Amino acid sequence: MSTPARPDVAPPEPWAFPAPAEHRLSNGMRALVYRLPGQHVASTRIALPSLLSGEPRSREGVASIVSRTMDEGTRSHTGEELAELFERNGIGLGAGVTEQGLVVEVEATTARLGRALELTTECLGEPVFDGTEVRRHVRQRLSEIDHERAGAASRAALEWARTFYTDDSRGSRPTAGARDTVEPIESADCASYHRSWVRPEGGTVVVAGDVDDAAVVDELERTIGAWDAEPASTATDLADARDVRDPQSQRIVFVDRPGSVQTEMYVGTLGPNRRAEGGWAAYPALSFVLGGSPGARVDALLREEKGYTYGMRTVFRPRRHDGVFVAAGSVRGDVTAESLELLVGVLESAAEGFTQEETRSAIDYIGMTAPARYATADAVADEAVRLRLDGLGTGFVTDYLQQVRDLTPERLQEAWAAVVGSWTTVLVGDAEQHADAVRALGLGEVTVIA
Template structure:
């Protein structure tokens, strides 16, 4: 019997789900993404309270507030709230970014209304019990010690401190330092919450198999009833983080006896509103360091065997962004690996091949439907873009633009990115710093 194989045809164009838009009586925007079959509803509440609003001697207070809002309220103790969440299968979490606070809520469709009631209670009337705040402060201090012990985390922290001016909030950890977190009290949390955690300018994003009218009604009776008690107390600023003029150098964080060296190399990059469009930058990330076959790993991992893997990425921010290449290499080849890495990045200015371009286009375009297949991922992308002042039509737009990319466009975008490198190496400086100096790639400073 002869079997005729079906023709393989290109996939149809894909678009990010379109939201249904509403506005609550307290002014908060509502974006509803109906996703049939997604019976666990993912809700994100975006509150644009910028990190610049934190007192500098209490940096990290926004993170502590986000972690303790569900640790007791005026209506329920921490234990009672925990029981209510567990009994109803509701998950609540919160965190902060440079652009605001995000409350994450997961619940089955049938428990959606109850989940909103609990989330609204935590937002409106957190108790900030002294014992609970103290516990989370201690946990954060422990995290900081772990971050200092992790070579990758230590490299990222030192890189930000080197890259940005000391006045820039981005130069310091989002969740605070040992000195600032250790000083945070319950009163500090209450004061920050009163001034900055408010519905003004906020949005609620709901993704799942939901009834639109019922969702709006539930939102209106819960979070829509939340009002700012003292909006005039807000002191949110939006200063521009600036690159330090002296950041084009190499900082070697000394770890005596380390058998590996963590590399963190980067420069200034674009934001999502860059002239010419965002499409080339995810493609560049993939072509340079987005897979084992990309240029960095093809040389340092597959050819040389110096690393388990290094990755490159563009990280857009509200204004500007950064390009970063990061990963660990064998300690005994630190200088050679660093030189080879910069050679790959700088050599890319000569251009990209048709095969590299097509591979990046196919990966970004053809995997998009799977990447955005679940309610939580849809909600996460929507809230991330909302805090950046964009809608999810941005995703559809740049995915369409990706299909038209050419090697020439990739080369043009990469050459526009190339600038002086800020480098942090975490490893045994006594063994390898002199070899790095000998490369002549820039001033090398050793720190403990």
Template sequence: MSTEQTSTEQWSGQPGRPEVAAAGEWTFPEPRVRELANGLTALVLDVPGQYVTSVRLTLPLPLRAEPRELEGVAWVMAGLLDEGTQQHDQRELSEMLERLGVGIGAGMSEGSLGVDLDVPQRHLGEALTLMTEIVREPAFAPGEVTRAVRTRLQDIEQERASAPHRAMRQLAATYYDPQTRASRPGAGSAQSVAAITRDDVVAFHREHVHPHGGTVVVAGDLTDVDVDGLLEASLGSWTTPGPAQEWERVPAPRAQDAARVVLVDRPGSVQSELILATSGPDRRAPRWPAFPVLGYVIGGAPNARIDAVLREEKGYTYGIRSGFRPRQVGGTFVVSGSVRADATVDSLRLLDEILRGVADGVTPVEATSGVDFMTLTAPGRYATADALADELAHLAADGLPLTFTSDTVAAMRRLTPEDLDAAWREDVGTDWTVVVVGDASAYRDEVEALGIGPVSVVPA
């Protein structure tokens, strides 16, 4: 028998073909927990073979702490943390970080300030010392503040020119009550950012950046590393004169007139950017495990319901995605993507049909596909130290238990089509906010004729 014949027999199901075993149970690794003297909680996770150590510092600081007239000051402050300290100016600090192989950055989310650091294991102690210096005594040099404000203003102009950014900004302004922080740009508007001074940045940092109530995650190969000693000598020694304010989680109310269609007019656009949103749950919802699966089934992959029609059958788009976006309290279900301009109206019609059709039920094949994808890919999603550290930091920021990820994956394995149907019917809204960025004059009347909501037009 030839080699070619043998190969053919093996791959056609003849004896000799290897058996593929079912995937085993997987759980998210649990870290060791330690409380530091200054009120920080340390989560330490040993990940053998991961010699780049990931450190994530999460401090409770919601965007609503910003003064209304200075919105964006939190982002400016965060972006300047690694631009020089009282001991080392910007150039000195940059050279030190480069010499140690440190990657560091900071940013804001709805409810917290996050500082991310990645460093080779052998330099962890020096990196933690610099991280402490960065959060404890940033310089906020006048020239750097001016540059950061100017850069942010330039970013705002670029975002206006980007259809996806413009659509998201309009969605926030339309979906949320205008009195809530969520209705306005997280990094501030042009007017509020332009008003920010160095004194504002210094005052915001002094008042709101404290270790108490925060969490530091250290993940990587920690063989022969005295992590406790390094943390106590660095971040554990960080104290501030003022007490940390306690922040409660609060919902972001939806606008009373949110169920409508807003056309953002960009004459001559050859594509239309679409966003559709309705209310959804946060990660504390009892049925939360069902929602990542539903997001996948509806629009999480090229073979999902949306792309099966709009991409594969119609050829209107390169891809439209959907997913649940939990907030600290409540959340949204969002569908977004771009379509050909001449397909705008039919795309909205089809999306309306597809989304309303979810209430008719999820098929067993869809349920199995979604559960398999979300559960069987979990080990790969959390295979590296940085991914593990990121997840732990997110759990800390949301105040979720350390077993949350494992519990969610385990619950997903038990989901049935009936569970998915109940979750969609009972926890997902039926009134949609629709935003279209494109040439409104080309399709306004036809969009109104669809009857999916009152239509208004705003300039880009």
């Protein structure tokens, strides 16, 4: 009996990000509608360019408190009534702030989309910022701050930002505010920030799901498109405000945790934004090759060969005007100095070049997993709103995936050469036990802080 021949497996066809139907609403907001058959829970995202640099210096964190309390009572409904309406209609609403703006996230079945948009518009346009609710969320944020300082990974990230940027840069301080700026926030502060910055001007609404374009636009015009706001007297154009790297940031800060059996490492430098010269495609590929999988260079050495870590990751994080590259993870405390030396060695030696096999592995991973990464309405909406806040459309994804397919080892080497060097390092662990060994490496000045 003959065995049938195996069929040839052809490479997958190039994949493109879904194209939206674009509209301009009556209040000037841009609307992007992604029709995704079979996605019966519609994901809506509203992006408003409410810049963190618009917060008063003494009330940093107020933007986050505003985002958390807009649905805690409006002129039309109390907080309890709103909660009941959201629950009765199966609507999920959340909001948060980033460097680039405020994002409201709404999930609802397509049948309840109109009601979800009505309630969302109400929360955006007429929140009352009840004093009791504001104080409750302030207390929650203060508790978060304690947790952030207690966790080694979050503590390292906070200290790294404070070390990397100048004191005048908003990026040097926590997005949701620090204890001394959050604690005094009151209802009036929230109302003032909302009046100045939570506005339809420059905003975008994204709807993704199994929806009819014309019907969605009608609903948007009836709700979000009818949202208006009085001209702001205090808002200023802060779009060009830039975070500046501290000239003294090429150093090592060791946050002392006496008795810690692990050391959290956070090593990084300046990176590109999505408009990088030569294209963005090389940077996700570099992240994958250097620290994006157990077989990547960092883990291959520190985890698989040495057994010093459960895993370390590298990532490029694009920002408004620039970006950062970070390698982060925890290692055994007794090998702190050796691990840091090996990690920096891997990063710096990568400037010598990349192999064809590494490049092909990155191309395949990024390109072949894209359809799965963007298979749901919420993933499509999230990507669309992130790019809109950055002034880009989702055609950017399709274009960069095409660029990924054309990557070469030479292009990766060129892109990495523009990044490597000038490291800012934060370690969180037992400084008394390990700081001297780190100093002996000669990688830079070592400062120990409590």
